[in-house]
Amino acid sequence: MRCHYEVLELEHSADEAAIKKAYRRSALLWHPDKNPDRKEEAESRFIEVQAAYDVLSDKHERAWYDSHRDAILRRSRAEADAGDAFPGGRPPPDEPDLYPFFSASCFSGYNDGSKGFYTVYAGIFATLAEQEAAARARSGRAGEGAAPAPGFGAAGAAWDDVLAFYAHWQGFSTAKGFAWADQYNPGAAPNRKVRRLMEADNAQRRSARRREFNQTVRELAAFARKRDKRVAAWQAAQAQLRLDRQAAEQQRRDAERQERAARAASYQEAAWVDRGEDTGGSSASEGSTSDSGADEAAEAAAAAGELYCLACDKLFRSANALANHQRSKKHAEHVAALREVMEAEDQEEEEPPARLKG
Template identity: 40%
Template sequence: MASKSSMKCHYEVLNVSRDANSDELKKSYRKLALKWHPDKNPDQIEECTRQFRIIQQAYDVLSDPQERAWYDKHREAILRGGMGHGESYTDDSLDVFQYFNTSCFMGYGDDEEGFYAVYREVFNVIDHEDDEFRDDDDEEFKAPEFGQSDSSYEEVVKPFYDYWEHYFTVKSYVWVEKYDTREAPDRRTRRAMEAENKKLRDAAKKERNEEVRALVGFIKKRDKRVQAYRKKMEERNEEIARKAKEKRDQHRRELLKQAENYEDKGWSAMTELEDDLQKLESQFTSSEEEECGEEEDEEEIYDEPFCVACNKFFKSEKALSNHERSKKHKENVALLKEQMQEEDEDLVESGGGTENPQNDVNSEEDSADQETQPTKQK
């Protein structure tokens, strides 16, 4: 990763990796010291002396475990001009607060001053700043980009917001530390210094995370791509609700039609009707999935499991199964059965003209008994 100053990394000076062990450090140091020792280069005394001093300094730091640990933690800040060069480190991170204003862009186009071009550059800068603090293994990492006005929601917009809404800076923020632990007189004091330094670093990281996430929220609220997707989802949900209502009404009409055909079947007919009501919910869910599967591709969005009694969709069959065991669901099922039974009774009353079909049956049986009585006496 590139450095912003002329200061060269100690590992680069000794030409070793950052996980090199002590033997590798010593071997490389001896080879370079022999090559650049002024006594070996009498015709380049000045240059070799300077280079030899840099090699010696690098080895002095990396060969001492405590010095090396401190250097590893503060490496980026040192290379950027602070932490040990007699200079105070300047954090030149992008000031995101200037972008909490609609005046920073002109319109919602892709031109240089448009919404998508401006904020695309903002997040590219933030990600580039983090690049300098990523480990060697993560140097190739690239955060999702903001995209353009016509970018796909699923492929670009959603991944962008999923990442940046949970942004965590990888900057070390070692430049906010108050104590130099190398100056600690004993282990106890050093631990206390480290604890205080960590508290300061964590506070700085949290502040940066909150700044960036707040900016993401500000942008998302105004992103036309997000607004269009939300409108599409609202229309989708309305369509789902409409289709669900149509199917629910259709099933109820079918059951009421069946009830009209139960003329003189007595209570057995009512029992069968109750059984049908109990099966309604499961039949509705399965039949809805089968019918939706035969529709065009754009209709596949209506395959979610649905509870008729509660008028509610679920993401999976398992979620629906858990819901069916809830007290609220059972209450709604009982209420639905009661409502449909009342509707059936009202229909029977309006069609038959009698209050109780069973009483009519009993009355006809009594008349038949009276007519046959004289025959028995003869």
């Protein structure tokens, strides 16, 4: 496996714009369609370019890669043992090396084949689950978390199983003791003080190894999740559901808006019809006793679609303004005065004329 910076021909200090530019250049250079004479090599290099960009374009993954680059690039456990990767002690032979799995080169295709994505990651997480179960048994905590850890599953696994897997491993906490990380043997201490110092140093080393291992397993789960096509399919389905809900909600709001507009139009038409009938009846009954100026103003207002108060001889711009006016004290006084005048006129019309004497 080559360094991602080397694949894209970048400096370690390259910014986001430089990474994008280098990716486009390399992808164009190694695209299989551009290299028909060496298609097999081009396909391999193109996959390598895409994998490098996936890591370096993600700030979180890039930070993890930068801090563990030497371990990820180490090709074998022999090389690790020859260096200073484990200064406090040697890990047991069955301790899995997780760093090679932080690369798309560890699998071939997103399928269930022997080298497929789902087979490769199912295998490494199954190994981790077995070791955790054994560690709990050795420490006398076999009853804690007795349920087996969720497996990675195949390409067609149900979403609930996929969700359970990532929920478990992205919140992973190991049960291992990491006694192999001890640098000193307290039993060989010359006195109590030295023994306590040795024990304290060993405890710090174990704690550091535990934190590093927990973080590595969680990062590996996150690495796999980002590339898991099952997760991508679920996210796409959820996005479509959100769009469908938004479209349905918009249709509902549009229908309500149209219904309100229809009701408003119907109400206004009926109101003007009623107002026209009332105005006509009033003018007929009043005859010559009504104020001709008020009648003409009311008829003009009705014809123009305006709101008119006959008692106060006023025009209003809106129904709310007319309603507020009709609740006023001044309007009530004018209505009462108009009623008295009309009642007096009615009585005069009903009384017979007085007979002349003589």
